[in-house]
Amino acid sequence: MGHGKCLYASMYGIAYRDPRYDNYINSHECLINPSAAFLTQYSHILRSDLDTFPTPGLLGYWPDTVLANKNSAYTFRNSSGTSLITEKLKKAAEYVGLSHKGIHDIGSSWFGPAHLIIKLSSMAVVLSKYLRVYMFGPGSFCRCATCTELPLECTWGSGPYAGTILLYAQELAINQIWDKNQYDSLNKVNVDASTTTDESVCANLHLHVFHGSDRFSKFEFVDGRYKEFNMTGLKLSKARDFAIFLALKSSGQGIGEQEVSARYSIGGDGSLANVCKMDADISSL
Template sequence: MNVRGGQKIFLAFCAFAAIFSVMELYRFNQGSNNFSGFSSAVTQEADLSKAALLIDRLESLTNRLSFRESVKNAEGYPDLFQLGPRIKSQIELRIWVDVPNDFPWRKCLSQYNGVAATTQCSLKSNPGSTWRIPDWGAPNFQIVNMESKQCLEPGRGEATTNIAQAVIKDCSEGRWGYNVNGQLSWSTGGGCLTSLGSPAGNRVELHPCNNTLQQQRFEFGTLDTDTGKAVIIPLDISQWEDRQRVLRERELVEAKADVLKTLVEHTDQSSEKRRAVVFYLDKGTGFLAFLNWWILAWKLLGLNSLTVKFDIVLFELSNCKIKYCHPDSVQYLPKDCIEYRANETRLTGAGKCLFVSMYGIAYRDSRYDNYINSHECLINPKAEFLTQYSHILRSDLDTFPTPGLLGYWPDTIIANKYMGYTFRNSSGISLITEQLKEAAEYLGLTHKGMHDIGSSWFGPAHLVIKLSSMTVALSKYLRVYMFGPGTHCRCATCTELPLQCTWGGGPYAGTVLLYAQEIAINQVWDQQQYDSLKKGNYSLNCIY
């Protein structure tokens, strides 16, 4: 007998043992019911559910010994999870999605007051977050919530957008379809189930199907408590791994191409020496105190004088047409600031405070973090006038200028090189530094070992703009390379971040902006420039 045949006999024996155990457990529960005089139907149902799952997994494993089909070729696959018919009506499911701009990403589908929402995954018994699929044997299926005993379906579309919110209601004739990208599409049209995350109140809606959107990739699994630690695991881990690998590889190709496009040289287009600090404003009035301090210091130092000619340029979120975004910022701006108008506003004379209305890239494309808005505003089409400056200070607003800026015209990029976000050991390395080097190498770029670079950059405008262009593309790339589908920080059971993915524990997705900046500046600095930087040039809260 060959090894494969022996495996099949062993698995068949395991299946028989499982069935026998279930029968004994059921008979024991029956006896307990008769003795105690009360019903434990819920316990019986849970036991049978677990038994059915065990049997179907054994059955699935046996089948895979002789046949295994790649997810790449799974179009039209009759059962994406290779599970038998019992599971489709008896197994209690958890459904989750990794929402890209709702860090930490993993959220579970729940029902709340008759509407669907994605919230933090509960690792306890929770009927509102538990689902069943009674007819998954068909090409399309219903999804029934265990708390309400009603179906997940689209509600009525909004009059202006025709976008429907996902609700929990009496079951209709409609059904959900599921494809190899993890998308759930409604049989009568309307698009694919889409999680909008906490910025939009955890709403779930139907949007046009787009296989590049991670917020449309839903996974099915079960709550497993048998190991002593509760985890939510995919119905079929090997299929889940295949699907994540395919999605990540596809995204890496696009992200890598975007980075390589930014490696072009930028030339100095300024006609006179003039400097500007560039800020991105967001989130209502939170910026106001910082901005007022900046303007006060700017005036006290004389940076706004005719001889110094130092401008403040603000890119703010205004005239918001996107359904979920922050209130307009322009109404809160100090009266010192005027709107920049192309072909009207001249960048001459004394220093000015200028503002430009624009949407940050994170509002237009969920593959970018909100933090990257502060770089994209330097390369947005509305920012073309920045090339008229000879020098630009790119910084965060929680800073203020000092007298060192007076008469300071550096010929290279100046930045703080002591930020400490990589947590290097005495040998100068860490898990973060090594992964950043590997990420650069994958792109064909060289990481020169210059780590822990700060966010405030000051230097020739064309170099700052080039670095911002690279940083925007690199942030998208690193979100895939380091934190994309199927990576360590988004593992099959990662309802919470693993320790190595938390701040101080290893690569942390909340600092992707800093990682992207680091790889970018390693392409511009040489060792002499790096070594020449003074420790006190740029601190956390003051600039030179």
Template sequence: MVFYRSITPIKNVVTQLPTLKIEKSTANEKSKTIAVDLPLIYQPPLESIVSRALLLFYPNDQQSAFLPEFRWFYRSWIEMMKNESTLWRTDIIVYANEYTSVFKQLGCVYERIRLDRKENAQCRVFPYIRIKDRSSKHKMSSQYQIIDQQRSQRMYQYLRGYGYIDSINTVFEFNSTFLMYDHVLRTDMDCFLTENFARYIPYNNSVLVGHGGYSTEFNSNRLKRIARDMDWKYADKNGLGSTWYGSPSIIYHMSDYTIQAMLHLVRNEFTTPEREHKLGVMLWPEWHFGVLLLYGGHLAINHIIANENLRILLASKLLDQGVTSKDQTDIKKNLRLHLHCWHGDDPFSKFHFKAGRYKAIDPSKLISDTSASGYAMRMALESNAMTLDELRQNLLSIKK
């Protein structure tokens, strides 16, 4: 039987609030007349039991590109858990084409949801067939998958050439794998969890959204017009990223609306040359098919905020932080929870790492480096130097 999530009342944790206050929210929902700054995250009481899931899509057919990223994310997961309460559990959930030897060597369990709040943290793999590989009569690949056949066929028809559709569709189709957790983090693999992630969670029934670097005056106005065409509401929020942290039910809801928006956009707002990637980055940053997922999320989040008044907040200083800062105090003093590799050549650069340009760096010399750049570099280099079995043994060494 799936366990039920426990909700910690906000009144029990008021004294534990951090001083970080960077979002506007409504203090009095009845009158809606007083706008005040409210914190986005808090440290729950020491006796709190917290369960979290990290949602990842892993394309097995692109393993040479994505295995290095999965290894360093896995390594940062272990590092984060060293600082976690003994009562917390944070699982990695991977949706992948196959249960390959990589996952087996890392100790990932297959087709097993969390049933016990006390079970040790696990990497959990669930089988998923990518949109591009589906047929018109596609069937479930997992007992925990729920497929909307009509939508699946429409995605195959219109979005099978868009490589990022699976990263959001897995959240929509596999909600039964994560709705039992208190909080989930939907994230890419080219990311790192920090020590702060081990201690801070969003308020119950809220979602924090990271930063997306796509917004310009042109596409903001265009997306607002598109929302009117769709008869959707619009909350005038911009720069919304694809990293979401918080309520699993709201994140599932967001994934549903995001796919709806992507299907509308691909059919009505992009030409055939754009959909076939023939223009490259010619129209970036004004209007670019490559960030269709971000445009879809933009429309979905704006509509949900304005239409349903759910607490979805931009956490642009907590999530999706860069990995090039040399400031030794930045991660700790600003409560950075999650680092993301942006495009660029400054260290840490995921492109330079994959090209082998950091091989001469000794990761042991970076242990005292608490900058984003140094932390990301150490996690990546250590994950590369370890065998998969050694990474697994590091996980097993965490006793709770």
């Protein structure tokens, strides 16, 4: 135990080495690349997108199974395109002899035992290449010889969409290790929780900045809309406030950072480990 260390391993993503792979799959191949062999020495791995924030809830939390958000809704539940996506994915699994337990809409982030995350990433890389051909390759419904543009049923929100092959590959992979009991047990959002709510950041392990303009918004952040944001009233145990504080403090934006840091005894190391305890103590006064 002790202070964590940042390790840097140089590698060239698989999508750059082989154009048959989707670009987003680099985020899985980096876990199974020979340069990342050291990852097998870890007990747990968090596989996540870049637009995310870890929370103090991660400290000392070591699940014995893979955690993921089961409410991602990339099948657009109850829309006209839902069955097009779900049935296509079930058929894709069946075609290569894989089981599909009807588990859909799994979020991008995974947290769990290292050997399971590495196994899942390995499957996701292989399956993404297969799905690119099976669902979107020449001769498929979404890529007909006479089409000059994508059919409406193959656009975002209307049916199978090539831009979410990563999520489709992850779905097929997670269906190989989860059973119904594991799926049903995930009633609480532990990873990929939203950054736009007043929910306790302490009850979740990880926040994901989704598309949208509500605070905290990555789009508003990139556009510089938070440069004059006054942070002094932030309560860091709330997901929304925690996200905006981390983003603004790390980028030198906003005002009032020193006051907030002093209130939460955030020292030079930037540790936020005591945020939840301090807000609980303040609320009890």
